[in-house]
Amino acid sequence: MNRINKSNRMVQNYYLFTTLVISILLFSCGEESKYPEPMTPEEALNSFELDEKFEIQLFASEPHVLDPVEMIFDEDGNIYVVEMPDYPFQPEGSEGRGRIKVLHDTDGDGQIDDFTIFADGIKDATSLQPWKDGLLVTAAPYIYYMKDTDGDFIADEKEVLFSGFFRDNQEAQITNLRFNIDNWIYANNHGHDGEVESKLDPDADPLSVGGADFRFRLDNNKFERETSPGQFGQALNKWGHRFVTQNTIHIQQMVIPYRYLHRQEFMPSTKGILNISDHDLRMYQLTEAPYWRIERSNRRQKKYDEQGLNRTEYIDNHFTGASGGTHYGGDLFPEEYRGNIFTGEVMGGLVHRDVLSMPDDQPFYTAQRAASEQTKEFLASTDMWFRPDHFTVGPDGALYVIDMYRQHIETPLSIPEDLKEEMDFMRGEDMGRIYRIVPKGSSPSVVPAEVKGEKSLQKYVEWLAKPNQWYRLHAQRKLIEANDESVISPVRSLFESNSDAVVRLHAFYVLEGLGALDKTIVKKALSDSHPGIKEYALIEAEKYPELLPQVLALKDDPSARIVLQVALSLGEFSSKNVIPALGDILKNHYDDHWIRLGVLSSEAGSSLNLVQVLSKDGFFKNSDDNKNELVSQLGYIIAARGAEGETAKLLDISSGFPEELKSSISKGILSGAKRAKIELKDAVKTKLESFSSN
Numbered sequence: 092m093n094r095i096n097k098s099n100r101m102v103q104n105y106y107l108f109t110t111l112v113i114s115i116l117l118f119s120c121g122e123e124s125k126y127p128e129p130m131t132p133e134e135a136l137n138s139f140e141l142d143e144k145f146e147i148q149l150f151a152s153e154p155h156v157l158d159p160v161e162m163i164f165d166e167d168g169n170i171y172v173v174e175m176p177d178y179p180f181q182p183e184g185s186e187g188r189g190r191i192k193v194l195h196d197t198d199g200d201g202q203i204d205d206f207t208i209f210a211d212g213i214k215d216a217t218s219l220q221p222w223k224d225g226l227l228v229t230a231a232p233y234i235y236y237m238k239d240t241d242g243d244f245i246a247d248e249k250e251v252l253f254s255g256f257f258r259d260n261q262e263a264q265i266t267n268l269r270f271n272i273d274n275w276i277y278a279n280n281h282g283h284d285g286e287v288e289s290k291l292d293p294d295a296d297p298l299s300v301g302g303a304d305f306r307f308r309l310d311n312n313k314f315e316r317e318t319s320p321g322q323f324g325q326a327l328n329k330w331g332h333r334f335v336t337q338n339t340i341h342i343q344q345m346v347i348p349y350r351y352l353h354r355q356e357f358m359p360s361t362k363g364i365l366n367i368s369d370h371d372l373r374m375y376q377l378t379e380a381p382y383w384r385i386e387r388s389n390r391r392q393k394k395y396d397e398q399g400l401n402r403t404e405y406i407d408n409h410f411t412g413a414s415g416g417t418h419y420g421g422d423l424f425p426e427e428y429r430g431n432i433f434t435g436e437v438m439g440g441l442v443h444r445d446v447l448s449m450p451d452d453q454p455f456y457t458a459q460r461a462a463s464e465q466t467k468e469f470l471a472s473t474d475m476w477f478r479p480d481h482f483t484v485g486p487d488g489a490l491y492v493i494d495m496y497r498q499h500i501e502t503p504l505s506i507p508e509d510l511k512e513e514m515d516f517m518r519g520e521d522m523g524r525i526y527r528i529v530p531k532g533s534s535p536s537v538v539p540a541e542v543k544g545e546k547s548l549q550k551y552v553e554w555l556a557k558p559n560q561w562y563r564l565h566a567q568r569k570l571i572e573a574n575d576e577s578v579i580s581p582v583r584s585l586f587e588s589n590s591d592a593v594v595r596l597h598a599f600y601v602l603e604g605l606g607a608l609d610k611t612i613v614k615k616a617l618s619d620s621h622p623g624i625k626e627y628a629l630i631e632a633e634k635y636p637e638l639l640p641q642v643l644a645l646k647d648d649p650s651a652r653i654v655l656q657v658a659l660s661l662g663e664f665s666s667k668n669v670i671p672a673l674g675d676i677l678k679n680h681y682d683d684h685w686i687r688l689g690v691l692s693s694e695a696g697s698s699l700n701l702v703q704v705l706s707k708d709g710f711f712k713n714s715d716d717n718k719n720e721l722v723s724q725l726g727y728i729i730a731a732r733g734a735e736g737e738t739a740k741l742l743d744i745s746s747g748f749p750e751e752l753k754s755s756i757s758k759g760i761l762s763g764a765k766r767a768k769i770e771l772k773d774a775v776k777t778k779l780e781s782f783s784s785n
Contacts, residue, residue, distance in 0.1 A: 125382040125513060126498055129476050132524055138474040140377060142463070144425065144530060147470070150491060150537075151194055151203035151525040159493045159523045161481045162194075165221040166546075166565040168486060168538035169244070170194040171209065173216050173228075175495075176520045178261055179502050187214030191228065191237070193244040201527070201535030207244040210237055215261055217323075220268035220276060221565070222309060223572050229278060231264035232256045232285070251290050253307070253314065255297065257283030262338075262502060265305065267325035270568050271333075272596060273627065274604045275306045279321030279335060289314055303349055304335075310571055310604060318345040318352070318363040323480065324416035326432050328447070329560055329593050330623045332456070334416060334432060340366050341413035341434045342445050342458045346685055351659045351692045357731040357763065358692060359724050365685075367458045368445070372409040376439035377471045380407040381499070383510040384438075390507070412438035412500065415481035415493070420560025423488025423529060432458065433469065433490060435479030437500045442479055442492065444469035454655040454685045470528070476519060486542050486561050489533070494524040548573055552581050555597045556589060563597050571604035579607045586612065592621035599627065610635040617641040622650040629656045633663040643672050647679070654680060655689045662693020669695050674704040682717040687724075697728040699737050702744055711748045719755040722748075726759025731767040738764075738771065742778045757782040 130138060132152040141147050151172075158176045165171065174190040182188070190213065195205040209226075216230040225238030225248070234253040237246040256265040263281040270276050284301035292312050303316035321343075324336025333345040347363035380388075384406060391404040405411070416434040432445040445458035461469075470479075470492075478500045481493040498518035503511055527537075541550075546569075554566035570578055579602065586598035599616060602608045613635060616628030625645065632638040642664070646657050658676050661669050673696045680686040690696035702725060705711060711718070722745070730738050738760055745756050757779050764771050771779070 127475050129496070129498070129519065129522060130474050135472070135474050135477065135524065138472045138477070139470060140467075140472075141470045141528070145528050146531050146533075147492075148527045148529065148535070149202065149524065150527040151523075153496075153522045153524075155194065155203050155206050156192065156523040156525055157190075157521055158495055158497075158519075159481075159525060160495060161218050162483050162491055162493055162525060163219050163221065164483070164485050164538070164542075164561065165226075166542070166569055167544065168542040170203075171219055171226065172493075172525070173219055174523070175215070175217065175261070177215070178495075178497075179500075179516055181259075181261065182214060185214065186212045189213035189216040189230065191216065191219070191226070191246075196537060199536075201537055203525075209239065209244055210246040210249070215258065215264060217261075217264065217266040218268045218278075220270055221568070222276075227252070227268055227276070229265045229268055231258040234265065234268075234278070252309070253287055253289055255287040256280065256285045256300070256305075260502070263322055266323060267321065267335075269325050269327050270564055271327050272329075272331040272564070272567070272600055273630075274310065274567075274571060274600055275308055277317060277325065277327070277333060278305045278307075279323070279325050280304045280319060281322050282320035287314070310574075316349045316353075318347065318349045320364070323414045324434060326416045326418040328418045328430060328432075329420055330596070331627070334367075334418070334456075335364075336413050336416035336434055338413055339372060339410050340368070341410050341436070341443060342366070342368050342416055342432055344455050346455050347655075347659065347689060347692070351662070351689070354662065354692060355694050355697065355728075355732075357697070357728045357767070359727045359759075359762070360688070365455055367447075367456050369457055369459050372405070374408055374410055374436055374439055374441060374443060375467050375471065376408055376436070376441050377473045378407075378440045378475045378477075381475065383499075383501075383506055383514060386510055387507060407439070410436060410439075410443075412436055413443075415479065417482035417484070417490075418560075419484055419490060421484045421488035421490070422558040423533065424490070425530065427461075431461075433482055435481065435492070437478040437480055437495070440472045440474060440477040440479070441468040442470040442482075449652065451650050454652040454683065476522075484559075484561055485537060486539055486559065487534075487537050488529075488559055488561075489537070490528040492526040492528060494526065495519075496522040496524050548575055548578050549581070552578055552585070555582070555585060555601065556591070556594045563593070567597050567601050567604070570601050574605060576605070576607075579605055583607070583612070587615070592619070592623050595619070595621075596624055596627060599624065603631065610638060614638055614641055617645065622648070622653050625650075625653050626656050629653070629660045633660050636664060636666075639664050639666055639668065643668060646672050646676050651680070651683060651686065655683075655686050658686055658689035658696065659692065662696055670698065670700050671704055674701055674708065674710075677701075677705065677721070678708065678710055681721055682715075687717070687721055691724055691728065697725060697732075699729060699734075699740055699744075701725075702729075702741060706744055711745070711752055714749045714751040714755075719751055722752050723755040723759035723762075726756040727763035727766075730760040730763035730769065730771075732763075733767055733769045739775050739778070742775065742782070753782040 158174045159172050160175045161173045172192045176188045190211045191209040193207045194203045218229045220227040228235040236250045238248040267279040282302050286297040304319035306317040307314035321335030322337045326334040344367045352361040388404045388406040395402045414435045419431050434443045447456045449456045478495040480495050483491045551566040551569045554562040582598050582601045613631045
């Protein structure tokens, strides 16, 4: 019997058995269940309401996939899926039932009909990232490297690269590995505590990741904290900007990287993340809320009302299970869908779409509903078992929807005991679906012929110019892995002459990864016409003190995002010209929270000298809310830093400021001194009292 017939027989037997078991259970119960039964894949397809420009196709289902939580295509078009059958319980011991499968479409009809188990017995595996002909795998408390060395799609090498991540909650562990355009691999850690050790660098000190996410490079063995908290879902757009998903906050942007906000220890706030949605919690589901949720919500609301709290416990139609935010970087969808972020809602059984925009006068994106989706979602289902937990964009440009397909998807810890008695949290552990969303009339082809088989380094150079982000990122990674100097010249030509700024940026970082980036290239990038290039050129210019004049020249750039990066990068230079430039940035942008934070994040940008420069220029002659906030923050940092006599000098400089500013400085100084546990001198206390009394 060939593999196809065997697979079809498995499917037929599976559904016969499942139907029989369900019938027996219903008959024996003698009463209607509070929870609905599953649909077949064909029935589930009919349950969807989808944007009219698209169609949804079944790509894979049980028994070929069970409990899927992520799917990826490697550079050869091989399809890997992570399965998490232990959810929501954690098995005892070091092993679980988690699997990584390689899916096969043996007849090329666009549907999976066979699979190979790449690795099994894994506890809490959640995400994958190709690396050096193998896979990086997150499975708390570890990040593994696994590899098949003999071509049978079964891993025969397994190595721990990092250990020490938080492991106690499957919904908030290390996950979502993503290779970014800057050659770093990013992972969500949800800010949980952990002492992370690198097995590649045993001499390195353990890294405390509490309050942070994680990023690393395997080409030079670097690893560090990153702005957090990301939960399950991380999207990196074509400019490398990072967006994460949390249960109730479906899209947040990491506006300022961790390394800047923590380079001095006295910041009053180190929050570098922003909820960029302009429509917040409201969503439009087609399913009814499950019985347990209605009961729990009613109980909670009753308690709030009895306590006199002005608080609403939403039962449905509000985000509570947002998951898997993914950037659409393909080229198959119509133009208006490219660059959008797609996010699943596992409680509401829907896929939400955000359209991103970043006008020149703000350094962050705004996420909006599309005009056609003001009162509906991109995709929604009436099937209460539909659990869209993740997505991927393939080499074909299709959007693949990963559906865990469970009767219940909620941690038992948050459900009252009496309600749990009627719930089987494992119903559906033997099911799972993956769907393919394409424009109507699209070809069923999944993996283009050019993707399969061996490819030369020159082919990967050509891929850097492909319109589908999938090709570009794989090409960049493979070129860096190869570390072959022969590609430097053609890649440099792409950077110098390609008309597409995205292509130039990929070429820029291939050169960086190959150690071929020099100050000449960075200087050219600083004068690029596109802000997406200039932003990264500023970051790389931090390595070259001689490029400070070119950095200073960008402080008046029309893009607020570039001005923010100038403020951040200037803090890495040592020059008498830095403080006046930071002063100019504040004079022009003090009313922008993020640019203000960027200036303050460096020692120069929060120094007494900066206050003196601004004061001489008459900046403090009048007050408003943003200036009040600025001087309060300056007072906080200078007092907390505790440098000899600086707090007293700050009070002397500000003695002629408007009363509102003096009051704000006073409050900042008192807060900063309290935080740093510094006893202020009597003369300072007297001066503060005079500021407060006025």
